[in-house]
Amino acid sequence: MSGERSEPQDTGGPARIRTTSECSMASDDGAASGFTGRRIFPTYFLADDKRQRTTSQTFMVASGLTAASPPKFVSLEEIMHAANGMRDMNLVHQIVVDENFRLEKAEPEANTVQKVIKDTMHKAFWDVLREELAEDPPCYNQAFVLLEEIKQGLFDLLLPQHTKIKQQISEVLDIPLIKQQAEKGILDFNYYANYIISFMAKMCAQVRDEKIQQLRETTDIIEVYKDILETIELMLLDMANFTLQMIKPDIINHSVELEREKFSKYLAVQPDGLQHTRNWLLRHIDTTKPVPNDVEYEKFIRDCSKKAFTSACIELLDWDRNLPYPETFVLDEDRLYDLQIRTFQLYAVATVLLVTLSNAGADLQSISAFKQSLKAHITILLQNVKNEKDLKGVLPNVAEQVLSDLKEAQQKYDLSGTSPENEAALKALIIDIAKEDHKIRGIVKQRVKDFYLDIIESATAAPQKVPTGLTAFQKELTGIAGQFLRIVSHNSTVFCIYYFDIIAAALPKPSST
Incomplete structure (x- = not known):
């Protein structure tokens, strides 16, 4: 450093990072570190740490120790050793899967006892200093x-x-x-x-x-x-x-081996540590279909594993939070839930926009500024929507905003207004979007899922075509898909050996020739 300027640099790599792996299911891409200051200097924490489970919570879920009747007794030493392993794995994992990972200054939540105590102590320090100097x-x-x-x-x-x-x-x-x-x-x-x-x-x-x-x-x-x-x-x-960015490539290079090692230690103290992973994966493959005799068995299993895995990953974007996640995705629960919410909001915003434009008349449909403004207003109103119940509650307000935007645009561009009957009809159409079997929302949902699937199935980094009717959401689609790809690719590289074994055990063996 020696008097020279050292500037933090954004060296985050591309969404897909290819590495040599034991299997060819996908590419790889790992976790976080805490940083504690000294004396009156602050504590640092992870940028997305607010949504992370504690180490003990993660391990309890991952190891199945919350079950009423564990299948066997394990020593406290074994449990603590595995818990520490899960913690270390989480530290590495978060750096790899979060492209924008960085340390931030830790601040107590507003209106908390911790915040009041901190502010009081700091104020007292400076007040004493001012009084002494005076x-x-x-x-x-x-x-x-x-x-x-x-x-x-x-x-x-x-x-x-x-x-x-x-x-x-x-x-x-x-x-x-x-x-x-x-x-x-x-x-x-x-x-x-x-x-x-x-x-x-x-x-x-x-x-x-x-x-x-x-x-x-x-x-x-x-x-x-x-x-x-x-x-x-x-x-x-x-x-x-800056230091973290410099060592990040080394962390990524060693993350796969580290996570595999730590996960194997966890499995050593958990008799069936892949129960939920197995159930989740086998839902996406027909285990009754015989294995062809004229193909290489290992290659066939590998192809089946890859297909089942990518299909199963799409299911994670509709996951019921009341059910346990696959053990291999425990470290990504909160990241996946965040992507699930953002994807759900994307379905809703896109559907409202499509329904509105299809009933707004050809003149307004061709005005880009109107579409962008309408999209922005709908997005703001739906930004806190997380599930079907939230959506149903907010759609009446969305309908009112849409009608207001329509009237304003018609006046601005000197277009004929909408009749009260058509306004009422459009309002009803927007409110109907809350129905889970809504056809347009179903089409939007399927197109988005197909887009994500094409992204994670692609063997190259070639650009993917934005789904028809969703070009206005290219930024949102690519943003979610990029983060989803990092999680899926890294998970595939780390745990592909387990997925291969699960599929191989479930499929019938080829008949002898």
Whole structure:
């Protein structure tokens, strides 16, 4: 680092990452790490950690320990060892499957006891500092604590080999010397603030330049030091994320072996650790169909496994959350649920838009600005919809908004208005979308699923054609499909050996020739 600017870089790879694997079912693509600050520096957490189960919850679900009658007794040591393995696997897994994974500053939830305590303690610290500096003569007890914290924060920004720079910092921020200056009444607190800011300006990423400039322009010494601490926290976070991006390729390269190893240890203490995976996978294959005698048996099983797996993955986008997920997807439950909600919202928004445009008249159908505005308004109204019940409750409001947009567009483009009868009919059509057997919604749903299936079945990274009638949703479709592909591809590479064995055991053996 040595005075040079190191900037965090986005080195996230493409959605599909090919690796050499034991089977040819799919490609690969792994988890997260926590980062804890020291003293009054913050704790860091995963960007999507709010939706993650705790380690113990994940393991309890994955291992089946919540069952009323476990099939055998296992020692506490075995359970803890497997639990730690699941935790380690989760750490690696999250980095691999989340293309935008990054560490973020942990903040307590608003209006919580933790938030109140933190804010109170921080306010008390700065209030004491302000009162001590206002005394005559000034008292610097709190200031010495603050300077020691900042000194350690600057050290944390350096690498171990930066001994000369650390020595320079120690010579300037020499606490015993500063105490002597305070005793003699010659301590210049602003001098040290300017030195620290100048050093930070050399070390920070370009994205923090504006923050550094604000520091230079702040005149209140208390606010200066408060902002210095906050900026050092951000710089530490920048460095952590930069380091993570640098080692991410290595993490990805080793993630498959690590996850397989940890999962095998989990299976060692769980007699039937693939029960839900087996049930889920076998729903998508005909186990009564005989194996042809004129084909290579292993290749046939491998092809059947791949076909059953990709079909079964699409089922995960309609998963009943009251049922346990396949054990091989336990680490992705929350990510899959998020994709499931976004896909459900996509079905609803697309259906409302198609129904509206088909009844709005040819003139409005050809106006791109109207379609984009209508889509945006529908999306906002449906952004909190998660299931059929939510959809049914909000569609009347959606219908009112659609009619309002129609009238506004007709006036704007000087088009003839819609009769009250047609308005009522359109409103009824939109409300009818809540029916689970709604034909247009069913068509949209099938086209979206077929698109996802084409994506994960594709042996290449070739572009896929956007489904007919859904070109307005290309961004949403590709965004969801890309994240889904990363999860499915990595899972396939890690667990393909188990899927192969499940299918091989379920299919009849070829007759002898």
